[in-house]
Amino acid sequence: MCGIAGAYSENFIAGKYIYYALFSLQHRGQESAGIAFYSDGLRYKKQMGLVSEVFSKEDLIPAKYAIGHVRYSTTGLSRLENAQPFVVRSKIGNIAVAHNGNLVNHAELRRKLENEGSVFTSDSDSEIIAQMLSKILLIEGDYKECLQELNSKLIGSHSCVLLINDKIIAYRDPLGFRPLCVGEIEDGYIVCSESCAIDSLEGKFIRDLEPGEAVIIEDGELEFIKFAKSNRKAVCIFEYIYFARPDSIIDGINVYKARTEMGRILAEESPTNADFVSAVPDSGITAAIGYATRSGLPYMECLIKNRYVGRTFIMPKQELRELLVKLKVNVIKENAMNKRIVLVDDSIVRATTSKKIVEMLKRAGAKEVHVRVGSPPIIAPCYFGIDMKTRKELVASSHSVEEIKEIVGADSLCYLSLKGLLTALKKLGGKEFCTACLTGKYPVPVPGELTE
Ligand code: SF4
Missing domain, CATH: 3.60.20.10 (Aminohydrolase, N-terminal nucleophile (Ntn) domain)
Structure with missing residues (x-):
């Protein structure tokens, strides 16, 4: 990217x-x-x-x-x-x-x-x-x-x-x-x-x-x-999930609308009892608003981002990424204390960020943290310009959803289905995306990988 x-x-x-x-x-x-x-x-x-x-x-x-x-x-x-x-x-x-x-x-x-x-x-x-x-x-x-x-x-x-x-x-x-x-x-x-x-x-x-x-x-x-x-086309589906700014329009699809729609469908697919919906800022916010709207639960912030630190996923070195998670977000303790929280994130790559954030919320007194992810599990590397090069770095390539829930320390963990993701984009007029990192099927030949 x-x-x-x-x-x-x-x-x-x-x-x-x-x-x-x-x-x-x-x-x-x-x-x-x-x-x-x-x-x-x-x-x-x-x-x-x-x-x-x-x-x-x-x-x-x-x-x-x-x-x-x-x-x-x-x-x-x-x-x-x-x-x-x-x-x-x-x-x-x-x-x-x-x-x-x-x-x-x-x-x-x-x-x-x-x-x-x-x-x-x-x-x-x-x-x-x-x-x-x-x-x-x-x-x-x-x-x-x-x-x-x-x-x-x-x-x-x-x-x-x-x-x-x-x-x-x-x-x-x-x-x-x-x-x-x-x-x-x-x-x-x-x-x-x-x-x-x-x-x-x-x-x-x-x-x-x-x-x-x-x-x-x-x-x-x-x-x-x-x-x-x-x-055929193979527009990167992750532009809509995470990379692009929500105020951009890509191939006729408003990224903000796409993310709220993904959040809505996520709420339909994976509802839960909780006191409120919150987001991992900033990239999870739009899907969280969609989730809250559809579930009828209030939306409330309980994590605040330090805006002067770069995006963690985009930083190239693991040790830098881990340090940055701590510098990057802080919990509003009064909001988290004794609450059951639905925490929406756009995606989980290595689970480093999610694990630290769930830990922080629990330390701040959250009763339950239910993680909901606005994309399907990332199971395969991207060879088209996104820094997800090997299966080793992708937690979902070698762990089940239940195992990831344990790693992250959440009370429950659910991902948006691929069908749900495609339905959200189709509703806004989108079709023909690259979904290789979610399916393992690549739109062009990549040595050692399956082709669509
Ligand atoms: S593999 Fe994933 S991140 Fe890479 S271009 Fe395809 S959809 Fe985008």
């Missing part, structure tokens, strides 16, 4: 637009941030850290075109060499790439490119896209053919924003794993991972790119191209 954006501005403030867009996309990655600008040549800045730590006012040089990236690592280590955008200098000019996703065949592609003489500066799969693009652009004249050729070689998820001299090309891979949408802003256009970034610029949402579709932004004009036909 990463956040990407590209902007065109008549008034040469594309860099500022990207800066604010990346702010809105910060929840998608907090390890590094970068912006590439084009104005009489390409310049860029990228560093480890949050958007607010990486850029100062002076860095936002006047430019008509800019693209940006916030990163959390999946392929490649968390270090500066892997920060994006990746820039390659080629015969056709400078190319900058901001990529959201993960290539399943990155090792094979890299070996092939190295055998052909390419030299890599990082171990990130996104640099492979930049290198391949620089070669393909030399041969294929037309961008549609170029994207067709590129996409015929890449397997996995790859929503990308490219800055090729004074042009922005943004595309979504043929299965549409990761979101990408287009908006109009005061003096130009913006493409970004989530619509919340368009809202933050007071822009007008135009539409989501379709899987296998690209948009070219050049000289203030937009051109949409369909470069790949696919008879």
Whole structure:
């Protein structure tokens, strides 16, 4: 998961637009941030850290075109060499790439490119896209053919924003794993991972790119191209469960509505006697409101989040994650004391957070804690850009629901069913999702795994 954006501005403030867009996309990655600008040549800045730590006012040089990236690592280590955008200098000019996703065949592609003489500066799969693009652009004249050729070689998820001299090309891979949408802003256009970034610029949402579709932004004009036909989609279902901001709309589905609907169905599937419904903040709140509405129980906060600590699941190291849980939430003891609580969380990955939180509530005097999870158990790794790489890290891959209940220390534990999850999204017009981490069946071939 990463956040990407590209902007065109008549008034040469594309860099500022990207800066604010990346702010809105910060929840998608907090390890590094970068912006590439084009104005009489390409310049860029990228560093480890949050958007607010990486850029100062002076860095936002006047430019008509800019693209940006916030990163959390999946392929490649968390270090500066892997920060994006990746820039390659080629015969056709400078190319900058901001990529959201993960290539399943990155090792094979890299070996092939190295055998052909390419030299890599990082171990990130996104640099492979930049290198391949620089070669393909030399041969294929037309961008549609170029994207067709590129996409015929890449397997996995790859929503990308490219800055090729004074042009922005943004595309979504043929299965549409990761979101990408287009908006109009005061003096130009913006493409970004989530619509919340368009809202933050007071822009007008135009539409989501379709899987296998690209948009070219050049000289203030937009051109949409369909470069790949696919008879199916595989939009990551976890965007709706956890990753995306609830104020975003992805492929026509309002994420907030999707989460409340999931909470409602969860309440129908797994009711319980309790005094009130509460949430693991922030990502469990929307599903908890849905649960409370459907169950008729009041909603009350009993955990307060320290907003200045990053999301725990997204932090790459286990020891950091454990420390952060303690720093991240605190209990309102008066609310928890002697109460039977339904505690709603969006998902359980390793169970680290859930266990600590149930412990904290019990220590604060809660009589019963009934954990309800707004997604089915995560049983299989994600190879498409989410940091769930091995079955070993996933508690549900080797434990039953009853065993997880014991690990977490809850009085009861129930997950939303896969049928319930799909019903919630279908009700809002959604269909054809990647559910591989919930089913173990992958939408593209992954060595050693089952394919749908
Ligand atoms: S495996 Fe899971 S997290 Fe990864 S893309 Fe598919 S649904 Fe999303």
